[in-house]
Amino acid sequence: MQRYFSDEQTLQLKQTITLPADLYKHAITVMRMREGSEFELVTQDQQVNIMTLTAVTKKSAQAQVTEIFTHQVELPVEVTIACGLPKSDKKTDLIVEKGTELGATHFIFFTSDYSQGKWDEKKQIKKLERLNKKALSAAEQSHRVVVPDVKYVKKLADLDVSAYQARVVAYEESAKAGEVSNLVQVLSHLQGKQTPPQQMIALFGPEGGISPQEISTLEANDFTLCGLGPRIMRAETAPLAFLATTMYALELAQQTPKD
Amino acid sequence: MQRYFSDEQTLQLKQTITLPADLYKHAITVMRMREGSEFELVTQDQQVNIMTLTAVTKKSAQAQVTEIFTHQVELPVEVTIACGLPKSDKKTDLIVEKGTELGATHFIFFTSDYSQGKWDEKKQIKKLERLNKKALSAAEQSHRVVVPDVKYVKKLADLDVSAYQARVVAYEESAKAGEVSNLVQVLSHLQGKQTPPQQMIALFGPEGGISPQEISTLEANDFTLCGLGPRIMRAETAPLAFLATTMYALELAQQTPKD
Structure with a gap:
């Protein structure tokens, strides 16, 4: 219907x-x-x-x-996907549309050190209007009961992370070094803590990744550096893979067989 | 490099x-x-x-x-993604490109009961050439050591599944009924069985889903019906979510912390 x-x-x-x-x-x-x-x-x-x-x-x-x-269709944690601005509208569109299908509740784009674009004020209004419409229509189609919102902040330092109990950043260098268990640990700490839903932020770089300065800032703000497996994912793929792993850990693997 | x-x-x-x-x-x-x-x-x-x-x-x-x-970058199971032909090239492209980044090794498209298109022989050659090129370039970019192949079969009955030790089908009706643990069980049976890699096929319907007749055929062929969470995913999103959950179960959650 x-x-x-x-x-x-x-x-x-x-x-x-x-x-x-x-x-x-x-x-x-x-x-x-x-x-x-x-x-x-x-x-x-x-x-x-x-x-x-x-x-x-x-x-x-x-x-x-x-x-x-x-209808209980929302992820048991409220996930904010924060992304360094990727090169093209096609990628921001994909992150918002697929990310909504996969259960994210908030999206924040920011101009990171390696972002190749930024949104001036005029652009911001137009881009955000378009992306919020995408989120609404994806929420209708995927039968969500919450419409995710899409925001923009100028730079990482403008991102207020005080409300998030769980903070992760997908870091390619962690993946290269073979780090595999940090994400599993963060997600397992969230298991069972569902009332009220915990707030989680997951941060992703644009095409060039995340700068060492940004990583230092994030570490100082209690972000956990996580690898997302040994294959290199494009900027728009990593947030979607992260959301699917969250679904698996907190919805599918969380429940015991019914019979 | x-x-x-x-x-x-x-x-x-x-x-x-x-x-x-x-x-x-x-x-x-x-x-x-x-x-x-x-x-x-x-x-x-x-x-x-x-x-x-x-x-x-x-x-x-x-x-x-x-x-x-x-460089060990391949999933510990060899995954074949079989999809009922979706409406547009944009969707087949996305499945192959993102599916390659997420570790699939084979892609098979077929005209399912609810597919709105089919590929005649001339079309097949052109479409498959294009998709195999996409797979090659995604494999290079994501630093895979295997180039996935893309094939087409006319209908579900033409799909030979004898070589697959693990067989799952994503079924929206299972998701609606709240089924959450089948995929977890199939993946946990695969844990540790890595030499030689097990063959797994995961099957997905096109926009309209999978017909009851097709589900009967699949059940008769030992496919496990799996829900992929309570949110409705578009045809091209489900295979990508499945691959990310496989990565989580067999690569990330599989390993114990190193320190």
Whole structure:
């Protein structure tokens, strides 16, 4: 069923709403839904509301809540993916789209020492608008109950990491030196600590990697240097591999067989 | 250092070779290497040979083996990714490129029940040539010692699975039903069985998923149905998430801390 996100804080069973303009446009004009058609509407309280269209005119439409359920689809940790700005929009797009499918909740891009671009203020607004739209549509498609947000900070020093209980940085030199167990240890410390969800930040360099100065700053801020296996991954691949390993460690391997 | 793959079976220390035309073109014309420049050449025996250019003319170049080493960068299992043909070239490209970075050794595309396209014979040759080139260049970039191959079979029934000791299929219905432990169990059975590497096939549907008939066929062929977490992934994302979880289970979590 088509899923949309709503600005409404919460909805009650049988409550009727008028579709906001963007929802009307997609559901009625693009998807050609009619009276009796159903869709899912996720409210800010992360409830999934099954909505049935009760009235559709050429200008507006009304829908009623016919069922409400809770769907546990979020990673048990709240993951922030922080990336040194890669070369191309194609890569930022991929990180946000696939990273949303894989469960990240926040994305922060920053101009790192080896980044070949930066976003001035005008660019920032345009780029972030585009990326936040990508995150919304990926969240709808992957049936998340949270829409990840995408931000930009000028440089690593502007990144406030005080809220994160777990901090890792993917470091190619660690991988080359054969380091394999740091990520496993960080993730195993998070196992079982699910209420409230722990905050985790995972930081990745752009194409040229992370500078020694940046590594020093990160180490001083209690980041754990982690290898991600012996193969060299492109800048946009490493965050996705990290998210999949987090899913494996905290969702799949965490649960015991049901029978 | 730039890495290339060679058709040579093996090379000896101090042996001198004449660069094949395509290597000459990339190393000398594109990368502007000169006498004394070094590059890595991986031979069929998976050895990494450090080559030093000893003579460069406008038409040919010679290089000598100055060092030979073995680099363990391959996954401890040999993974075949089999995918129902997705809608667009963009998706097959992404599966092959990122799948190579993440350690897959073989890719097989097939026209599944819900695939919206098929490759006739003429198309096949062109598409496979393009995808195999993508695999080669991703293998060079991610410093693999094996170049993955990409094949096509017309339908699921044409896929010979007799050689695979481990067989899994990512099944959205399993994920929806909350199945989380099958993949963990399959991967843990593979732990430690590394000589010779076990053969594993992981099968994925196209956009519409896998048909009930196909699931029956796969179950009859001893495939284990696996969920890949509660979020719905696009067709091209699931194989990459699977490969990252395999890396985590068999490479990272497998090793004990070194100190």
